[in-house]
Amino acid sequence: MINKDLAKYSLKTLVEKGATKAQITLSESRKQEFNIDSNQISLLRTTYNNSLAAMAIKDNRKGFYITNRTDRKSIEEAAGMTMEIAEGSEQDPAYDIAGKQPPDTFSRGNDTPDTELMYDRIRYFLEQVKERYPRIIINQSVLDFSFSKSYILNSNGIEFEVNEGAYSIWGMLVAKEGKKSSSFNTFSLAQNDLQKDFLDHEMISEKFSETEKQIVLQPLAGKFEGNLIITPEALGDLLDIFCSKFLTDIPLISGTSLLKDSLGKKVAGSQLTLHSAPLSKDLAYNQFVTNDGFRTENSIIINKGTLNSLLLSLYGANKTGKARSVNNSHYYIVEPGGQSKNELISSVKRGVYLVRMSGGQPNDKGDFSFVAKNSFLIEDGKIGPPISEVMVSGNILDLFNGISGISRERYNYGNCILPWIKAERITIHGK
Amino acid sequence: MIEKNLSGYKSLFTEYSELRMQENRMEAVYLVNGNLMGNVKLVKNGISARVYKNGVWGFASHPEFSDESVKSVIQSATNNALFMDNKTGQPPSELPGVPVRLEKDFSTQRRRLSQAELIQFAGEIDAYLKDGFKNITSRKVAIQNLDMEKSLVTSDNSSAYAMIPRSIIYVFLSTEKDGTPVELFEAFGWLGQFEDVFREPSDLFPRIDKLHDDLMKKREGIYAEAGVKECILDSRLAGMLAHEAVGHTTEADFVLGGSVAAEMMNEQVASPLFTLIDYANTAMGETCPIPVYVDDEGIEAKDVVIIEEGILKNYMHNKDSARRLKAAPTGNARAYEFSDEPLIRMRNTAIMPGRDRLEDMIASIEDGYYLVDTGNGQADSTGEFTFGINQGYEIKKGKLEKAILDTTISGVAFDMLKTVSMVSDEMYWTCSGFCGKKQMIPVGMGGPAIKCRVMIGGR
Known part of the structure; x- marks a missing residue:
């Protein structure tokens, strides 16, 4: 004991x-x-x-x-x-x-x-x-x-x-x-x-x-530029990638972060407000003290599309001369948008309902190509068949800047609360 | 150091039981542009017991090692097994097993380096990068050493002791092209404690020079053209293919859990050129990077021929899957920490080399890609796989052309493997990664270059 x-x-x-x-x-x-x-x-x-x-x-x-x-x-x-x-x-x-x-x-x-x-x-x-x-x-x-x-x-x-x-x-x-x-x-x-x-x-x-519904999948032929409806689960993964690639100690100290000089600048669609809320009573888990020994505070990482805070530790802050983050990040809460999930889907001419992503880590530039797992084709505003071997490619900074819709509905996973989002102009290709 | 012989506690067993003592020791040094951002040692040790009763298990662990804590852990695991047996009411069943006793110790006989000397070693590599390559915009050097020391005794009379270390140095280089970063990394390392694996920083310099040359080519790289292409997957990629694309689907717990390989036993699942083996500890006369001699259920580890000349032949088993599928245990039950229960894990999974020369394979492609290295990979129950590709080249009319930028390849293993038309005569092993299941675990992966058709991402 x-x-x-x-x-x-x-x-x-x-x-x-x-x-x-x-x-x-x-x-x-x-x-x-x-x-x-x-x-x-x-x-x-x-x-x-x-x-x-x-x-x-x-x-x-x-x-x-x-x-x-x-x-x-x-x-x-x-x-x-x-x-x-x-x-x-x-x-x-x-x-x-x-x-x-x-x-x-x-x-x-x-x-x-x-x-x-x-x-x-x-x-x-x-x-x-x-x-x-x-x-x-x-x-x-x-x-x-x-x-x-x-x-x-x-x-x-x-x-x-x-x-x-x-x-x-x-x-x-x-x-x-x-x-x-x-x-x-x-x-x-x-x-x-x-x-x-x-x-x-x-x-x-x-x-x-x-x-x-996903036992028999439909392959997709060809390549097109379309929309993604990103589910809360996939959004959680994308937020982790965005934050770790651009806002934390290593990319900021090494200078590889493309957002190193972007505080106060637009980095995402104006509907996106991203909180890191380790003290939220709505979550099952909290974090009360940072790794550096500070009392944790909630923060806003992205406010209406504008980068509001970096995620630097005390060491990272001392090293870069920028402000220390008041928490260790994660505990994401994305504010709800003005449309329903179904309205977001209805607005898509052709795209993918992205449930899960599998693939390599994006490079320092933010380029990604993921296989869309457990995902569905969207055509003319309706969710279609489950798809196989479909790859979605783009750049994560472009994806965040291209967020054009956020759902009112959100899922509370206990460690984050996330909505569905719509992203524009993503390359989608099948076999 | 742990207690090598736990046999004295066998008298406390009342059901089929395993008692394991384990210590994991990790040393890590991490330099980012010369800044020491990580300088840490971690030691985690303790005891665990697992007890089986009629198809269900109880498990308990505790960080203290004493007669009292061993007794308490065995009692707690037994109570958990009896609780489960009482609740689930499974019919009586027994586990297969043949007793084995074995000790293996890969501890170095050299003087151990201090943490300060490890920092100095990493620092010399960092200085070489800083002084030698003026067009590098960012550099990272990491040392990560892991010792896994375990002792085990089981109620069916197996006992084992093993100290299996692994030492890795990672080097990351970044440059810029038109203001955007381009990165490449390589992992160096093998079975053994640091002093046995690395002698002088300068031993790595020729390979770092090659890494820098490759980065400069990648700096001028282009996006791959998306679609299904004829590709050469280099030997450095083959291990990932062996592990992710096929290996996971043939772990018997995945087979029982819905893997597509459940319906394919003794069927042609790959080209006749393709043979896949999960080696226990020794491959082609050499010790594998992650050797397993006795697994964490006390089973002597045996090689598993998973695919032989394109035919699916065997799954990898623990005792329980062997009981359920009426097979023999293969020694694939492995636990990462003392507080983890053994799961079916791969050990050293490798594609067998063929007879083709890499040059001839490249020359045989009119329009495709030579994909050299990967950062990570993921598998699926369907055999669908995805690998991140961080180094590769176009092949045009049989010749290597421009480098490509980072991308992803994917395919369905049992479709893609049927397109394998050439297999090189090389063999390349890697062991720098961890496989993630419920727990992480170090694994070895190996193979030759193969020619196949695979989907590649791009723009």
Whole structure:
């Protein structure tokens, strides 16, 4: 068991070993997990773990050491190892830690799972899937409850305690009929309770009904420029790519980001407002303290199409001379638009309803080519057949600038809330 | 260091049980334009137990190793298995298995380098990039070392100890063309601790020079023309093809979970030129990059001939899939961390070399592409695959022409493999990546160059 005294001892040991600035995060975590494999409940898994993440700065040299041994002897060894790593480091005046802030304790969710309820929910889920979607095989699904307690302390006097517990379910499914199989489809959802059956969540049940339609796919001939209706799931992936490629430490410090001088400039369609909201009560998971030891705040990354903030850490901010982000990004919430999902679809002459993307990472320029997975052709405003081997190509900066519609409807996945968006002028080609 | 022999705890088993102790050690150094952005060591260790009862499993893990915690973990895993058995009411069943005892240790005998010396090593590479290539706009050098040390004992009398290390150096170079960045990277590394894999930074300089030359060609690159094209997939790509396009569809848990390969056993699924093997530990007389001798269920790891001359012959199994599909376990059950349960994972999956020369293969194409390297790949239950291509060239009238910019290729493996018309006589292994399933795991991939028809993205 960890406690605040042990956390204080960890920090004190690091300072006594010579750190002029130090931060420690001492955590314990518990997980209870049911697995479904190939349509059978297969495994009950219970895990415990501890973690000590120790960071030390001495003479502008920084070292970082992580271990899951948290007894006093191991803490002393970890402090010695952290200092050895720091002393061997290069000097960089940009290394720093958060300044003093009032101490606080943050809590969200329960600290123990209802194991019987978890089993009942997953059993009923499986029974309902077999009854309502007889052609579906759940390749794998995991329902878990995770709880973690963390103490975050630094030598400038910060003392934060974070307690957080939540349920989450994810799964991978296939539809099968005779010798034919659909592509894998996936679902995920995080919640603070298990009040509803999983198939009562539209974001999950629609995955099963969509996948059953995808056993026989239609190839697409030729190449055309069309629209994408990007589903919330695919939008989450695109936001991750956009932010990591252009707004975070590495592309900004290395200078490869094409948006390095774009603060205050238009980077997306004017309907797009993107929040990073780690404190949102609407989400099942929160993040209360940044990796650098600052109290987290919500922020707006893109405001009505204009880049409002970069996603720099304290080091990245010191290195580039630009402002530090008030959070660690993610926890995306995109504001709803003025049209319904169906109105967006109706406005498409020819394009693709993009559910999932598979392919290489876009390059530094933002060029991408993805295979549209679990996706459908849209023609004359109507969703048509499921498609196979269709590639969509373009540039991610052009795609964001070409956002021409955002739906009123959104899905709340527990870690983000996202709508459907319409993107213009994307190259779509089949075999 | 972990306890090598866990046999003393077997008396605590009451059902079919596995007890594993494991320590993963990672060292990472990351330089971005000379700035040390990553300087970290990570050690994660602990014990886990897995218990089987009539078709269902219980699992538990704990970070502390003591007589008390071992007893507690075994009891917790047993309780979980009994809870599952009681709830699901599956008919009685037993797992197959043949006892084996084995120890393998790839620890270096050389003096271990300190973290400061690793930083210095990376720094010398970075200085070579900075001083040697004036047209580079951004550079990254990363060292990532991983030791996986495990000991295992099972109730059916297997016991094993293994220390399998992997050491990788990644070099990323960026230049600019008309104000937009163009990047290329290469991963260097192999089985072994850093001191055994890398001797001097300068040993890598000739390969870094080649990387720079390739980047300069890519800087002048053009977009590929989208569509289905005749292509040569270089030997550096073949491993990804082996792993993603075919390998995943033939993991027995995927077979049970709806993979299209479930209906294809003993059918012609590829050209007769195509043979695919998942090697356990030794291929063609050489130790594989990620050798597995005894898997995490205590099964002696055997090579799996997945496709032989175009015919699908075998799936990769763990004990439970072998029971369900009435096959023999193959030693493919692997867990990433002490707190992970073993899953069916590939080990060293490779396409067998053929008899063609790469030059002849290129010369045989009128209008197509020579695709050299990939950054990542993804698979599907249908055999549909997608790979990111970060290096390639046009082929026009049998000759290599302009470089191409980053793109993606895709296809359906069991259609595409039937178009394989030439296979080169080379063999190239890679081991720098992780395969992601429920857990991540290091894997080896290998193969020759192949000529085939594949869909390529572009503009």
